Amino acid sequence: MTFVEKLQALRQLMLVQKVDAYIITASDPHISEYVPAHYKAIPFACGFTGSAGTLVITQDFAGLWTDSRYFTQAEAQLSGTGYELVKLKVPHTPEYINWLIEVLPKNAKVGFNYGLITVALALELQDSLAQREITIADVDFIDTIWSDRVALPEGNAFLIDEEAAGLSISAKINQVRDALKVSKAAYHFISSLDDIAWLFNLRGNDVDYNPVTLSFALISPEEVKLFIDKQKLSQVDINTLNQQGVSLYPYAKVADALKKLPKAPKVFIDPKRTCFGLFKCLPADSTIISGINPSTHLKSLKNNTEINHIRRAMLHDGIALTRFFKWMEDHLGKEKITEWSAAEKLATFRAGQASFVGLSFTTIAGYNANAALPHYSVTAESDQEILGDGLFLVDSGGQYRYGTTDITRVMPIGNCSSTQANDYTLVLKGLIEGSKLIFPEGTKGYQIDSICRKPLWEHAINFGHGTGHGIGFFLNVHEGPQNISPANVDIAFKPGMVTSIEPGVYRPGEHGVRIENLVLCIPFGDSGFGNFLTFETLTLCFIDTTIVNKTLLEADQISWLNQYNQQVFDRLESHLSTEEAAWLKVKCRPI
Template sequence: MTHKEKLSAIRQQMKANGVAAYIIPSSDPHISEYLPDFYKCLYFASGFTGSAGTLVITQDFAGLWTDFRYFVQAGEQLKNSGYELVKLKVQHAPEYIQWLHDILDDHAVVAFNDKLLSVLLGELLEKQLADKQIVFKSYDFLDPIWAGRPALPTAPAFLIDEKYTGQSTASKLSALRQSLNTSKASHHFISSLDDIAWLFNIRGKDVSYNPVVLSFALISAENAALFIDPAKLSAEDTSTLHKAGVQVLPYDDIATSLAALPADSSVLIDPKRNCFGLYKQIPASATIIQELNPTTLFKALKNETEVENMRTAMVKDGIAMTRFFKWVEENIGKTKITELSAAEKLQGFRTEQDGFAGISFNTIAGFKGHGALPHYSATPESDSEVLSEGLFLVDSGGQYHYGTTDITRMIPMGNNTEEEKTDYTLVLKAMIEGSKTLYPKGTCGYQIDAICRRPLWDHAINYGHGTGHGIGFYLNVHEGPQVFNPTNVAIPVELGMVTSIEPGIYRPGKHGVRIENLVLTIKHSTNEFNEFYAFETLTLALIDTSLIQKDLLEKSHINWLNHYHQLVYEKLSPHLSADEQAWLKEKAKAI
């Protein structure tokens, strides 16, 4: 079926069931960012491959609401699909709810698959459409028309050793129960896969790039239940979990277990990371406590073992990046290099590193104008040859058994314009500005975000994505609760958090510039004014200096860069060949 035919089939089902509007979010029952193929509903329905967006369908209109990162991509992918692009004004905001309010009649029926809708979004729909007395129903209009729909993944799961995690499952459960006691919760229901992976020291291969396994968890003072396909666990791992006080139950038993909770239960749930359908299985008499999953913060505060392992991962990743940069320089003009072949070559260099377990997201390799698409993903149709001119943006990362990496670098290919040089220098200045910042305890991400943007604002330049996101430990490349973006999120940047700093400048059709490092929050000093924190840069890889316009930088930025390159050479050179050492030493020399 074409996308238009699918849209027509959805509308036929809507008409047969008296549905005025149908909502298809980009999600699964775990409210994940990256999805198993079974749940890639937006792609199936419309052809849009982005990781964030919402389809809303009526008999007269079908639209994709998505943000700045995907405007160009969505505009191209939605051609002849029957869907129109609706540009969000605020990233991740459900602005289509107001649109529905404006166009729907009173008592109209709005439908969605309630297993794909977060509790937060479900309640928001009910609240914002309440005055129109909208009727909400749950339907899956995709499954009946999805011929050959992929099955749920069946890859084995596995436990990881405490020498990597630094903390046992039993210890983590104890800390979680103390938090539940503080919140006066008798039970805690967890759907988010990375929280579950962290809590039970379990990893899997159910979702591309993220080493997680489809599962739910239900925790009380006396019991801890992990709902998972039992066939995914070895007998030894099942036994290990039992010894840690964990009961292993079938994945599909979660709904009946929630429904069987005592009538007087007090259940803690994270409304952003649990689905509306399972939430409604909890007895109506139970008290619901809506808070951030305690494990989300626990997971973000990396312990000493995790930090040391992540430092090792950064060295391994830096070796791969160095070899990749050298390969590009030595082969451009001699060997045909395309966006896809470059990404494949970089993955090959990472694969050579001990403990490599896969890439942490689909590599963004964007030459010239493609670099202006923040979440560009090269396809055989879009794959551009990389030539000896312009800018080549490469945003990539690796999963290692001892850490997760995410790095963006710009490779100047030659004949660069003054505009490219200026944009490159300003983005580098913004990244350094954030990296060298001292800040008092209690500082939140939006404050760091503004500090990073200031060098660009001084030139009336801005970018539409956040400045940084949390990084998991051999887990999701995007994790919270901290985030560096303009949203007034009252979550302080705390000791042990690992976060990206990645400002950018994007000129559609011309070029994009983004430079990204990962930083660890560390203690700096204590005085009569407060306890002050700083960032330790963890990423270890060359930042090209050939385009830098020194007059745009202050002495402190130049000193930071020179010190950083000295550190990069010291950490990486012992693992490189003599030829590679010489190449890196020349490239990383002080400016």
């Protein structure tokens, strides 16, 4: 079926079941950012492959609501499909709700799969649409027309030992139970795969790039239930889980377990990370206690064992990146190198490092105009040879058994314009300002965000994505609860949080610049005016200085840059060949 034929088939099903609008979300029952192929309904329906978007279909209109990161990509991928791009004004907001209220008549019906939408969003839809006497219904038309749908993944899962994780499973469960006592909840249902992975020291390969496995968890006063297909685990791991107080149940039995909770249970859920379908399985007389999963907070505070492992991962990632950029410099102009082949070559350098598991996300390798797309993904059609003059942006990361990495660097190619040099320098200034920040305890991400953007704002430049996100320990490359963005997220930074800092400048059709490091929040000390915090930069890869416009940098920013590059050289030198070390020394020389 073509995309147009699929749209026609969906509309026919809507007519039969008297559904006036059908919503398709980019999610799974675990509300994951990256989903198994079985749940990639939006690419199936319309061809759009971005990680954020919502389809809304009526008999008269079909649209994809997405944010500025994907405008150019969406316009290209939606061409000829019957869908139109609807540009979100505010990222990550359901602006289509107001549109539905405007276009649908009273007593209309809006359908969506309750198992693929958050509790928070479903209730917002239900309450907002009720103003127009519009009802919601649980329907799944996608499954009806997806004849060759991929089955759910059945990959093996495994436990990481306490020596790697820093805490036993039972210790983590006790921490969560302590948090539940504070909230006066007796039960806690967990859907989010990274929370479950952290809590049970469990890893898997059911989702591309994220080392997680399909599972649910239910903590009760008497028992800890892990819903996972047993065949995924070795008998040794099953025994370990049992010894740590964990009972195993089939993955498909989770709904039954929720329905069988005792009368009037007090249940803690995260409404943004729990699907509406399973929420509806809870007893009608449940007292719902809503909040961010306790494990999300606990997971964000890396313990000393995790931090030491992460530093090791950064070291090996730095070695791989050094070898990659040296290879690029040595071979450019001597052989054909494209965005695709460069990304593949970088992957081979990472794969040569100890305990490498895989990439932590699809490598963004964009040259000149392609780099102006913040979430560019190279395809056979878009693949461009890296030749001539310009800027080559590489945003990449690796999953190691001892950590997760995420880094962006920009490599100047040939001669660069003054605009490119200025953009590069201003982005670098933003990174430096965030990295060397000293801030009082209680500071939130949106406050740090404005400091990182200030060097760009001073030149009337801005960018449409957040400045930073949390990152997991051999887990998801994006995690919360903290972030650095304009959004008013009421989460204070605390020691132990690992977060990216990644400002950018994007000039459509011309070039893009983003420079990204990962930083660890650490104590700075009590100054007499309260406790202060700062950041330790974890990433170990030189920052190219050949196109820096030094006149745009202040003395302390130049000092930070020189010290950082010297630290990179000092940490990596002994792990490189003589030739590699000599090359890196030149790259790290002070300006």
